[in-house]
Amino acid sequence: MAIQYNINNNIFTLNTKNSTYQMQVDSYGFLLHLYYGRKMSGEADFLLTFADRACSGNPYDAGNDRTYSLDALPQEFPCRGSGDFRSPAILVRNEDNSCDCDLRYRSHVIYSGKYGLRGLPAVYAKEREAQTLELTLEDAVSGLQVVLLYGVLEEYDVITRAVRVINNGEKPVHLTRIQSVCLDFLTGSYDCISFYGRHAMERQYQRIPVSHGAFQIGSRRGTSSHQYNPMMLLAPRETTEDSGICYSASFVYSGGFRAEVEMDQFNQTRMLMGLAEEQFSYPLGPGEDFYAPEVILSYSREGLNKLSQNLHACFRKHLCRGKYRDVPRPVLLNSWEAFYFDFNGEKLCDLARAAADAGIEMLVMDDGWFGKRDDDNSGLGDWFFNEKKMGMSLEELADQIHGMGLKLGIWFEPECINEDSDLYRAHPEWALAFPGRKPVRGRNQLVLDFSRKDVVDYLYEEICSILDGGGIEYLKWDFNRSIADVYSGGCGDQGGISYDYILGLYDLLERLIVRYPDLLIEGCCGGGGRFDAGMLYYTPQIWCSDNTDAIDRVKIQYGTSFGYPISAVGSHVSVAPNEQNGRVTPLQTRSYVAMSGTFGYELDIRGLSGEEKEAIRAQIADYHRYAPLILDGLYYRLTNPFRDEVGGWEFVSEDRERALCFAVMLEVHGNMTVNYLRVKGLLSGRQYRCEADGKVYDADILMEVGLPFPAKMGEYRAYRYYLSLCK
Numbered sequence: 001m002a003i004q005y006n007i008n009n010n011i012f013t014l015n016t017k018n019s020t021y022q023m024q025v026d027s028y029g030f031l032l033h034l035y036y037g038r039k040m041s042g043e044a045d046f047l048l049t050f051a052d053r054a055c056s057g058n059p060y061d062a063g064n065d066r067t068y069s070l071d072a073l074p075q076e077f078p079c080r081g082s083g084d085f086r087s088p089a090i091l092v093r094n095e096d097n098s099c100d101c102d103l104r105y106r107s108h109v110i111y112s113g114k115y116g117l118r119g120l121p122a123v124y125a126k127e128r129e130a131q132t133l134e135l136t137l138e139d140a141v142s143g144l145q146v147v148l149l150y151g152v153l154e155e156y157d158v159i160t161r162a163v164r165v166i167n168n169g170e171k172p173v174h175l176t177r178i179q180s181v182c183l184d185f186l187t188g189s190y191d192c193i194s195f196y197g198r199h200a201m202e203r204q205y206q207r208i209p210v211s212h213g214a215f216q217i218g219s220r221r222g223t224s225s226h227q228y229n230p231m232m233l234l235a236p237r238e239t240t241e242d243s244g245i246c247y248s249a250s251f252v253y254s255g256g257f258r259a260e261v262e263m264d265q266f267n268q269t270r271m272l273m274g275l276a277e278e279q280f281s282y283p284l285g286p287g288e289d290f291y292a293p294e295v296i297l298s299y300s301r302e303g304l305n306k307l308s309q310n311l312h313a314c315f316r317k318h319l320c321r322g323k324y325r326d327v328p329r330p331v332l333l334n335s336w337e338a339f340y341f342d343f344n345g346e347k348l349c350d351l352a353r354a355a356a357d358a359g360i361e362m363l364v365m366d367d368g369w370f371g372k373r374d375d376d377n378s379g380l381g382d383w384f385f386n387e388k389k390m391g392m393s394l395e396e397l398a399d400q401i402h403g404m405g406l407k408l409g410i411w412f413e414p415e416c417i418n419e420d421s422d423l424y425r426a427h428p429e430w431a432l433a434f435p436g437r438k439p440v441r442g443r444n445q446l447v448l449d450f451s452r453k454d455v456v457d458y459l460y461e462e463i464c465s466i467l468d469g470g471g472i473e474y475l476k477w478d479f480n481r482s483i484a485d486v487y488s489g490g491c492g493d494q495g496g497i498s499y500d501y502i503l504g505l506y507d508l509l510e511r512l513i514v515r516y517p518d519l520l521i522e523g524c525c526g527g528g529g530r531f532d533a534g535m536l537y538y539t540p541q542i543w544c545s546d547n548t549d550a551i552d553r554v555k556i557q558y559g560t561s562f563g564y565p566i567s568a569v570g571s572h573v574s575v576a577p578n579e580q581n582g583r584v585t586p587l588q589t590r591s592y593v594a595m596s597g598t599f600g601y602e603l604d605i606r607g608l609s610g611e612e613k614e615a616i617r618a619q620i621a622d623y624h625r626y627a628p629l630i631l632d633g634l635y636y637r638l639t640n641p642f643r644d645e646v647g648g649w650e651f652v653s654e655d656r657e658r659a660l661c662f663a664v665m666l667e668v669h670g671n672m673t674v675n676y677l678r679v680k681g682l683l684s685g686r687q688y689r690c691e692a693d694g695k696v697y698d699a700d701i702l703m704e705v706g707l708p709f710p711a712k713m714g715e716y717r718a719y720r721y722y723l724s725l726c727k
């Protein structure tokens with residue numbers, strides 16, 4: 001049993017393979033957090049200490065006991081008004097404008113399997129793979145109930161948390177803050193690892209000490225955003241990639257969020273993660289309920305790399321879905337960096353011919369095929385195939401592409417609308433905008449009001465009418481701006497619009513994947529602006545960044561690898577000089593970086609030399625050989641590209657018999673010092689043959705010291721070492 005309840009002292013214990021999470025309902029009915037860490041079989045209530053803390057309040061029912069204060073005790077779901085002055089998990093505004101809420105234990109239930117969340121993505125599991133604990137807390141005065149949901153996936157060292165709030169009272173309330181997780185640590189000095197960035201430079205690694213004063217990341221953009229990824233890691237100072245304890249929290253949501261960590265006055269650490277609270281004030285009438293999105297927690301005591309491996313496995317097997325979940329995706333050629341808006345059917349077919357000749361398996365027709373769309377100023381919203389521009393019908397195009405043995409993919413940006421579009425002219429009220437004010441434009445486009453069912457229904461019909469024509473195997477789902485004008489003409493109370501928008505998005509995606517189970521959807525948001533666990537529930541791969549430069553990508557994909565599986569990372573070979581930063585890199589380097597993801601190309605390969613085309617043919621053949629290892633293997637980060645001269649990473653088969661290492665020289669200097677690539681995850685005491693030079697190497701030396709890098713001249717060279725166990 002992963003979840004145990006001790007009726008004698010009201011202790012709940014959640015066990016995974018290597019971790020234990022424990023909490024207790026105390027004599028006042030408060031739910032206190034006791035422990036989260038290495039697996040243990042004891043009870044941790046002795047860790048609670050009580051002292052008279054001046055200026056920390058005492059609950060009324062503690063009587064004269066001044067030593068009982070929620071300001072100092074670790075809690076599962078702290079609320080304002082309880083005497084805890086730290087950051088709360090929930091804030092409620094009652095009808096009389098009071099903001100009090102006093103949550104006490106009321107009941108619980110434990111069952112096999114994993115809970116689901118209405119309208120929201122969540123980790124899924126079979127009955128025997130997970131257990132759920134539902135703990136109900138209640139505010140006796142207002143009747144508000146809070147159901148804390150805990151899902152335990154033992155195998156993955158994963159515990160999920162989510163919250164359902166039910167208004168069981170007779171008066172309406174507003175939820176003004178709801179966090180899905182609160183983690184209180186009684187002791188310890190932690191570093192916080194988070195991933196910041198910008199368009200074309202997403203998920204840059206940052207590790208800073210948690211100190212007095214809150215450190216907060218989040219997004220107010222209506223997307224999870226390029227700026228901060230909805231993931232936060234905590235690790236004591238001494239924890240490294242390969243050793244030490246660490247915790248992760250990943251938000252399974254694609255809109256605004258906040259994550260916060262603070263060391264309090266008693267040197268305790270509190271971490272919170274949940275929905276963004278600005279412009280959030282969710283109305284809950286009597287009898288209504290609200291689901292706060294899930295947070296996936298994981299724990300490792302074997303360093304950060306193991307923590308990532310836990311998440312990779314869990315996301316791949318229990319979050320991503322569909323036909324493509326477990327199989328290598330088709331190697332694709334995307335038209336964007338090849339043609340931008342300048343193409344027609346014939347040109348695409350020409351490109352497809354060259355692609356087929358190189359061994360590419362799918363042509364993706366990116367932006368520019370619909371409505372009046374010769375640049376990014378018009379046409380969004382008009383999802384009809386522009387036969388005039390394309391010189392043929394979609395059916396004819398699909399027939400030709402299929403005739404070459406290729407699959408066909410198509411680009412959509414369903415959530416946006418240009419003012420210069422037939423749809424906007426017919427339905428200006430469908431765009432989000434504040435009444436009486438001009439909306440903020442982003443890429444010269446507005447955002448459709450996905451909190452409205454009629455808008456979502458309309459888009460569903462439009463997308464289906466394209467997909468029903470047949471012949472489309474892949475859809476790239478883009479979203480190219482942030483949401484500024486959070487106001488829906490279709491709704492009175494505006495406090496829930498941002499959340500309802502994301503529910504609308506998820507509803508549309510869900511309907512499409514149910515109707516087209518064979519369709520592969522790739523998420524995209526101006527590159528990686530919505531690279532989150534929520535989207536991965538619908539789209540098993542996400543375009544990682546609009547930056548296709550291999551050297552920047554080493555860092556972007558490094559940051560991404562902390563929280564997301566390699567099978568999710570959309571990655572393409574593009575032209576040199578690179579079109580985002582002008583950098584020139586060898587084709588081989590570009591291919592190594594791109595094949596460490598869902599492999600594809602994004603350039604006009606028609607113009608390449610015979611030698612380059614030959615190289616591409618060989619890369620694709622290599623990819624097919626290595627793809628199962630790349631997608632299913634254990635992923636190891638071998639270097640830190642933010643610190644080291646080399647970017648290095650590795651895929652190791654579960655049985656440890658095969659390993660594929662990649663290394664990219666990020667810097668060159670005169671009279672170079674020697675870099676060694678320290679390999680990980682091999683079988684100690686054994687030998688491995690390296691395919692590149694045919695030599696046999698001792699595994700322990702490879703893991704202790706590493707492979708010396710060849711001292712070759714020239715920038716950004718890359719190396720690949722395929723090692724197989726000598727039997």
Ligand code: GLA
Nearest residue numbers: 336366367524525526527546
């Ligand atoms: C975004 C995407 C690109 C491309 C363009 C098309 O920027 O990230 O890959 O699809 O839109 O407009």
